[in-house]
Amino acid sequence: MEKKKKDIRALSKKQLQEFFVEQGDKSFRGSQVYEWLWHKGAHSFEGMTNISKTTRTMLTDNFVINHIRVDRMQRSNDGTIKNAVKLHDNLTVESVLIPTPTRTTACVSSQVGCSLDCQFCATARLKRMRNLNPDEIYDQVMAIDNESRLYFDRPLSNIVFMGMGEPLMNYNNVMKAVEKITSEDGLGMSPKRITISTSGVPKMIKKLADDETKIKLAVSLHAATDAVRTKIMPFNETFPLQDLREALEYWYSKTKSRITYEYIVWKGINDTREDALALVKFCNYVPCKVNLIEYNPIDDGEFQQAASKATDMYQKTLERNGITVTVRRSRGKDIDAACGQLANKSAS
Ligand code: SAH
Numbered sequence: 510m511e512k513k514k515k516d517i518r519a520l521s522k523k524q525l526q527e528f529f530v531e532q533g534d535k536s537f538r539g540s541q542v543y544e545w546l547w548h549k550g551a552h553s554f555e556g557m558t559n560i561s562k563t564t565r566t567m568l569t570d571n572f573v574i575n576h577i578r579v580d581r582m583q584r585s586n587d588g589t590i591k592n593a594v595k596l597h598d599n600l601t602v603e604s605v606l607i608p609t610p611t612r613t614t615a616c617v618s619s620q621v622g623c624s625l626d627c628q629f630c631a632t633a634r635l636k637r638m639r640n641l642n643p644d645e646i647y648d649q650v651m652a653i654d655n656e657s658r659l660y661f662d663r664p665l666s667n668i669v670f671m672g673m674g675e676p677l678m679n680y681n682n683v684m685k686a687v688e689k690i691t692s693e694d695g696l697g698m699s700p701k702r703i704t705i706s707t708s709g710v711p712k713m714i715k716k717l718a719d720d721e722t723k724i725k726l727a728v729s730l731h732a733a734t735d736a737v738r739t740k741i742m743p744f745n746e747t748f749p750l751q752d753l754r755e756a757l758e759y760w761y762s763k764t765k766s767r768i769t770y771e772y773i774v775w776k777g778i779n780d781t782r783e784d785a786l787a788l789v790k791f792c793n794y795v796p797c798k799v800n801l802i803e804y805n806p807i808d809d810g811e812f813q814q815a816a817s818k819a820t821d822m823y824q825k826t827l828e829r830n831g832i833t834v835t836v837r838r839s840r841g842k843d844i845d846a847a848c849g850q851l852a853n854k855s856a857s
Contacts, residue, residue, distance in 0.1 A: 517572035518546055518644040522694065538564065547695050550651050552576050577648040582656075589841030590656055596621070596645055600638055602673050604649040605846045606656050606665075614667040615653035617646060619683050620674025625708055627729075627742045629773070631807040632673045641674070643685035650690055668698070669727075671706040677713035687724060700724045706771065711748050711756035718763040726760060727769040727800075728753070732779050733787035741778065741812075754794050761795045768797045772823075773804045775812050780819035785826040798833035805842060 520528065526539030541560060545551040554560075554568045580601065581593040590606040602618040622635035649672075654665040668690065670676040676683045687703060689695040700723040707714065708729045717726065732738035738745040757768055772788065774780050792799065801823060804814040820836065827834045840846070 514571060514573045516575045516644075517542075517568070518574065519642070532567070534564070542568070544694060546574065547647070547689055550648075550655075575642075575644065577645055577652070579652050583844040583846070585841040585844045585846060587840055587843075589844065589846050590653075590660070591841060591844050591846035592649070592652055592656075594618075594649060594652070596641075602641065602645075602649070603846075604653060604672055605841060606653045607840050608657075608661055612666045613653070613657040613661055613663060614669060615650050615665055616669050616671045617649045617653075618672035618674050619646060619670055619676040619679045623674050624678060625675050625742070625744050627708060629731075629741060629775070629804070629807065629812045634807075635673075637674070640679040640682055643682045643689065646683060646686035647689050647695065650686075650696065654696065665696070665698075667702045667704075669704045669706060671704075671727075675708055675710070676705050677707045677710040677717070680713055680716065684720070684722070687722065704769070708742060708744070709748060709753045709756075711752040714753075714756040715759050718760040721763075723764075723766075725766060725769070726764075727771055728757070730770040730772050730788070730791070732784070733791040734784070737779050737784065741775075750791070754791070757795045768795055770797055770799045771802055772799055773802050774815040774819050774823055775804060776815045776819075778812070780815040782822065782826070785823045788823070789826060789830045789832065792827070792830070792832045798835065799827055801834060801836045803838055 517525070522540065522543045525543050526536035529538040529542075530536050538560070542557065545557045545560075551557055552574060554565045554574070557565060575597040578595045579592045580595040583591045585591070588608045592604050592606075594602050594604060596602065600621045602621055604618055605616040607614040607616060618641065620640050621638040623630075623632045624637035625633060627633045650665065650668060657663060657665045670683065683705070687700065690698050690703065691700050704725040704727050705717070706727040706729060714726070717724075731741060733750065735745060735749050738750060760766070760768065770792070788799070801820055804812060806812070806814075824834050824836060
């Protein structure tokens with residue numbers, strides 16, 4: 510029986526160097542191969558042109574390169590691109606390229622499905638199948654970087670972990686991917702251009718603060734009272750707002766980095782003045798800004814975007830209290846690439 514080959518990208522640079530030394534080669538060879546795998550995004554050993562044929566054959570005999578494959582690419586009429594990405598075990602995740610006149614942002618997935626139960630989100634309706642590996646996260650970023658160069662003539666500039674899954678529930682792999690993305694062997698991107706969006710897992714927010722990664726934090730708040738938040742995001746029962754608040758205070762004390770709250774205003778759910786005032790109160794705990802995001806309906810109409818009067822009321826109430834607000838319009842709706850729509854169609 511053929512022995513099962515190892516995924517070479519599961520090895521760190523050091524492990525790869527050690528492997529070559531064990532083979533009687535130089536550790537430098539490990540660095541060269543590592544650069545092919547991560548910086549140059551090689552899909553096969555054959556293409557590693559500065560490595561000898563014998564070494565390439567030896568690598569082929571011992572390892573595989575598990576690469577993601579962009580199975581389907583859709584382009585929206587606003588320029589947004591959605592990639593349906595096939596993983597080595599045939600599962601699918603999605604990632605999105607969001608262009609603006611000056612930037613290209615990659616919105617990437619961290620899990621296949623999601624274990625949380627946000628009632629308004631399409632991804633939550635899928636079971637969490639598994640966590641993504643660091644290389645599967647990294648590859649999504651590389652694929653979008655390539656598309657950005659190809660279609661927009663510039664490299665990727667920002668990354669948001671706002672695709673499928675809860676990044677803080679796949680903490681180690683997300684951090685390993687971030688390490689690669691920021692390292693000179695990888696994309697060499699500044700951590701300040703990377704944002705992790707979480708529905709709010711207090712313990713992991715503290716860990717992220719302790720790890721001093723310099724990446725930005727966004728929290729999907731959507732309600733600032735436990736009664737409303739638990740209704741729309743049931744896990745809030747386990748991680749109530751008081752715990753979230755403490756974690757965010759800790760985050761700020763450690764990082765001095767302002768938090769972004771993502772917030773959708775829904776008809777009949779959180780569209781009253783009291784709701785807006787509760788948000789003002791929550792915003793006063795830690796320096797922050799609020800992103801009012803447009804709701805992308807996912808199916809049965811249980812959740813509906815509030816009338817623009819309600820959004821305006823929120824905006825004015827926040828501004829009057831000195832809180833920075835941006836109102837974000839959705840991108841890529843025509844191809845189901847907008848927030849909360851991922852996996853709507855391609856999961857079946
Ligand atoms: N689990 C993480 C990241 C994925 S969700 C998190 O919760 O932050 C990315 C963002 O999309 C979150 O702010 C989420 O609340 C929002 N979102 C989910 N469903 C949505 C929908 N149908 N319309 C608009 N935004 C949605």
